[in-house]
Amino acid sequence: MTLPISSSKANMAEGQAAAASSVMRLPNRAMFLLNLKRFLWLPVLHSLLLFLAMPFIILVQGPPDAKNYLWRLNTLGPEAAGGIQGWFTQYSYHNPFVIIIGIAVALLWAAMLFNYLNENKATTFFHSLTFNRQSLFLNLILACFAGLVLPVLAVTLCCLILRLYANIGILYGSMEVLAWAGSHFLLIAVIFSSAVLMGMFTGLPLVQTVFTFIFHLLPLAMYALIFHALHSLVYGFPSANDEIIDLLLNLPFTRMFRSLNEYSAGYCLFLGFLILLFLGLALWMYRRRPLENTGDIIVFPLLKPIFKYGVAFCASLSGSGMMAAILNMRQTWWMLLLWGLIGYAVAEMLLQKTVRIIKAWKGAGVYCLVLVLILTCIRFDLLGYERRMPEAARVEAVLLPNAGESSYRALEALRALEGQGQRILPQLASFFGPFTYIAEGEESVAAAMDIHRYLIENKNEYKGKSRYQRFTYILDGGKTMYRQYFIERGSFIEENQIIFDNQIKKQQSHHLHYALLEDISWMAVRSQVAIDTVTPVLNQGETAGLLQALQQDLMERQYKVDQGQQQALFSVEFNYVEPQINWQELRRLEPNIFDSWSEERIARQFLEPDKQGPGYNRYDYSYLSEPVYAGYTHTLAWLDQHKYMEKLLPKAENVKGLRLYFGYNIDGDIYRYVSVREDIVKMAQTEEKEQVEEFPAGSSVPYASSKAYATKESYAYSRENIDHPYIDITDKALINRIIQDSSWQPYCQPLGEKEEERQIYQFDLLMENEQSLFHGFYYGGLPGFLMEQAAELPARP
Amino acid sequence: MIRGEGLNKKFGSFQAIDGLNIHVGKGNVYGLVGPNGAGKTTLIKMLNGIFRPDSGSVSIAGQPIWENEKLKERMIYVSDDLYYFSMATIKDLAQFYAGIYPNWNARRYERLKEAFPIEDKRRLIRLSKGMQKQVAFWLGLCTMPEIMILDEPVDGLDPVMRRQVWSLMLQDVAEREMTVLVSSHNLRELEDVCDHVGILNQGRMLLEKNLDEVKANIYKIQVAFAGNAEEAVRTVSSKFQVLNQEVFGSVWRLIIKGRQAEVVEAISEHEPLLLDWLPLTLEEVFIYELGGEGYDVANIVL
Secondary structure, eight states: OOOOOSSSSHHHHHHHHHHHHHOOOOTTTHHHHHHHHHHHHHHHHHHHHHHHHHHHHHHHHHHHHHHHHHHHHHOOOHHHHHHOOOTTTTGTTTTTHHHHHHHHHHHHHHHHHHGGGHHHHHHHHHHSSOHHHHHHHHHHHHHHHHHHHHHHHHHHHHHHHHTTTTTGGGGHHHHHHHHHHHHHHHHHHHHHHHHHHHHHHHHHHHHHHHHHHHHHHHHHHHHHHHHHHHHSSTTTTTOOOOOHHHHHHSHHHHHHHHHHHOOOHHHHHHHHHHHHHHHHHHHHHHOOOOOGGTTTTOOOOGHHHHHHHHHHHHHHHHHHHHHHHHSOOOOOHHHHHHHOOOHHHHHHHHHTTTSSOOGGGHHHHHHHHHHHHHHHHHTTTTTTTTTTTOGGGGGGEEEOOTEEEEEEEHHHHHHHHHHHHHOOOOHHHHHHOTTEEEEESSHHHHHHHHHHHHHHHTTTHTTTTTOOEEEEEEGGGHHHHEEEEETTTTTTTTHHHHHHHHHHHHHHGGGGGOOOOEEEEEEEEEEESSTTTTTEEOOOOHHHHHHHHHHHHHHTTHHHHHSSSSSOOOEEEEEEEOOOOOOOHHHHHOOTTTOHHHHHHIIIIIIIOOOOOOOOGGGGGGGGEEEEEEHHHHHHHHHHHTHHHHHHHGGGGSSSSEEEEEEEEETTEEEEEOOHHHHHHHHHHOOOOOHHHHHOOOOOSSOOOHHHHHHHHHHHHHHHHHOOOOOOOOOHHHHHHHHHHOOSSSOOOOOTOOGGSSSOOOEEOOOSSSOOEEEEETTTOOGGGGGHHHHOOOOOO | OOOEEEEEETTTTEEEEEEEEEEEEOOOOOEEEEOSSSSHHHHHHHHHTOOSSSSEEEETEEETTTTHHHHHHTEEEESSSSSOOOOOOOHHHHHHHHOOTTTTTTHHHHHTTTTTTTTSSGGGGSSOOOHHHHHHHHHHTTTTTEEEEETTTTTTOOHHHHHHHHHHHHHHHHHHHHHEEEOSSSHHHHHHOOSSSEEEEEEEEEEEEEEHHHHEEEEEEEESSOOOOHHHHHHHHHEEEEEEEEEEEEEEEEEEEEEEEHHHHHHHHHHHEEEEEOOOOOHHHHHHHHTTTTTTOOOOOO
16 A cells, blocks of 8 residues: 655645754653653652651641640640640651652652663663753753652642641741751752762663662761771771761761751752762763663773772672671781672672673782782881871870860860950860860870870780770871770879879869859759768858869869779769850851760750750759769868768668678779678578579679679679678767768779778678668778777688 | 764674774665674664764764764664553654654654554553554654664564555655665565665675665576586686586576676687576575675584
8 A cells, every 4th residue: 555645745844844943952841741751650659658757647646746735835834835846857857757768769760760771772762862862861850850849849738738737837837847848859869869870880770779879878888897997907097087977977868867957058058069960970971871781780891990899899898897797806818808809709790790700810819919918018017107106296285085086176165265365164164074185285295195105116915905095196287196096994004194183184174173153053962971961052152162172172183093993972063054155156266166966965955946845955954963082181171161071971870780891802803891681691601503693783792793793703702701700880879980080981992003902991881771871991990999899800811 | 864984883892893884875775784793783773873983983964973963853763672661652652752853743643543553542562563663663754754764674564564664664765865774684675675785794894785786796697518517617717706606417506796798708608508697686695795704504414
């Protein structure tokens, strides 16, 4: 059959007229509509899931919450009603379903939209159409953005409409909803655009999604793996870097899962920039994509070596880390090599789509060679990292273990404030301090560097130990240098004394030194000796006196005592008044003053606009407590002078008796003989090990650690303790005399002193149930009036 | 109209196209033939601007095809392995084409419903392979293309529909000077429709000529000699390229390349008893040309 189809002039003219009117490429209506129609189910499903995850739950839970809030507001008043701040947040930013739906939908969009790149006939079809790659790409992206934004808009609208229903409107504001919608859209758009970018690298559909997850988690994973490996292999290399962690935790993907609800304009701009960057890169790659490599895991031949060696490197780090953890040993060179080869082989198999990859041995050899070179550099410290110490002249401060860098930055900011003639508020010093472990000044820095030098010189002694104590050098020009070592507790006492006992350091390190009388809202003294005895200090004059005494004692603290073990007699409890702090000024003075954690704390404690809100931890809700030890002579004298001592010490009338004995010593540590319950004595006497093992760890048998109870030895200790000689004093007058006498003191074990070398008598105050209320120690020998009773005490075993 | 110069394309270490040149004139129907794996589809994808040559250039109507939207509006590519959107009906796809091809002819679309008796409300992926092919031609012709590039185009079509499709295309060739480049293994069919032919082997263009010229210089003859036939054939073979020779009793059948008059003169010197000129099909040209390049039917007895 011959069917005339184009002979008429009309037909020709029609075609030419159409040709004259050019087809608008972006947006191309036909392409846009086709894509929306092809993927219509996805925005519909997205809307439905988002609706169920947000407005639906708000609809179910909102009215009762609103009703409850209104009742509290009307009945109890605004103070007691509590806040509704953050109510919406739990259904939006903190809602894991919303986050997961967003990520899943973004990944699905990217995978479906560019799925044609993973299939030969689809690739051929799309690229034979009347679009160049750029207009094709942009038309697809446009359709997808419409598909992403419409569900978010629909749900936003639902949330806004819900505000009109059943008082739900009092629970959240319209701006909250709009802010969430904006940030949520930006976040899922970032995930989408990164997935598009990943799709340009690969010709396999599933790999695109895997690559996207890797892309987002790679920075954090690489950071963790590299730091872990270098920490294992390089002596002194720190296990973490707070600045890098702060940065990585603020990347979009991680931030989404941290459920933060603060998205500043700057951060939103950053997200927008990322979207443009990822899409721009994706387009750039798309225009260069070799379509013939559809079906390959990596379509760009130039990127294949990067993929191979990248996989090998990641496998080296992760596999060896995992192996080291399983074998409970450090990462070693052979683990890195082994896992590198495994990774390389897997990458080759994926690239070549076969398990026969023996011909790739050359590449694996190159990888091994490079790795061996790097490991050799590390082993022999060819770069001098392990031996490196900064020049003392360049060191402004050394932050010893326990001193955070942020606290140093804060101290700097506080000093800057002081430099401007402003007083350093104790509330701020308390918030950021203590500044004890910051070594400053020539003498202190030299002492800190002596510790560092010793650790370097004795590398072999410390290398195999868990190195978790960090040295941070603050160098001139604001530079930093980190090292991390193992430092045994109680070591380097002389050096630490130089740093700690420095008067200026003491002055700076404790917030009470910055306190004036007007800073303190109230003060009380609590007994640590008698149960539940708290005496408020009512008088302002007394408060000033107690504050002054405490400040004097804090200045006279000694490193060995302070860092040793000691039991407080009393504690001074107090609170500061709510401060007026210019945070902006602080930030201006020291931009690095706040890390992300302190910012959250500041927001919670000081900045929460609605101070009735549940997220606000009011500053004056928490009080501060300063222990008063036996060495705090000024404070104790003041308490004695002002009759607080007699109120706070236990009374003979309130105790059953007093038991006096020699302090008992096991392996160099003192194990105090305390009351022994009858049932436990019986259990111990049965000589049944199994029963002894059942001793409760916290019971008041002669106490060793819970671990000791689980051993045969503990049983022996228990028996010896039970047989340990003691005398019981029941004479109330004598007990009162003992308590009020000043020759005993609470437990005190200065750093570096061996307890067994001291002649120790000990007494326990026993309650009615035989449990010990308190232990007193005679480190300087018994007072004269007890000599007679002590003579009855059998000799120490 | 279509010009490819010095084209090269490598897939890994495999050289798919090797210094290839191709020229297709306006209004030509160009048959691209070659054995499996010769590089036909790769070449076609390069001519369509889908694959980018490693070196060399492809131009259509004097303009480079790569990323050229304007040129693509004037072309239609019907591949051997068709792709359609999963949810789309014929009508949907027609609307899409109408939105992206500026020369879309809606009247022609309606008229061609007679030629392609498929309801346009049917979903494309539900259609049989042959029907999908029909749709490809139906919609392709409605875009009023100046160039149609077809890769194994009529595979899956029944003989009537094949004829129908060729008839429609040839009308456009005749009336609008549409250029057609077609790759096919159905040489019998190509012989009927093509005016030019290119034979491709191992990524190289062995031969590219007007079909009549191809046939003009290669002949199949039957000849019998009174005297020493073997001597006579040896003499002829020394003067002309004999692509194939077979003996049936005293009758020799030769495929021979050369000018007809010169061949006749050479054979006449040996006083042939019989000299018949037999028609040579394109398929035979293809087989004997490629036989000369080492691509031959292997004599394997199973």
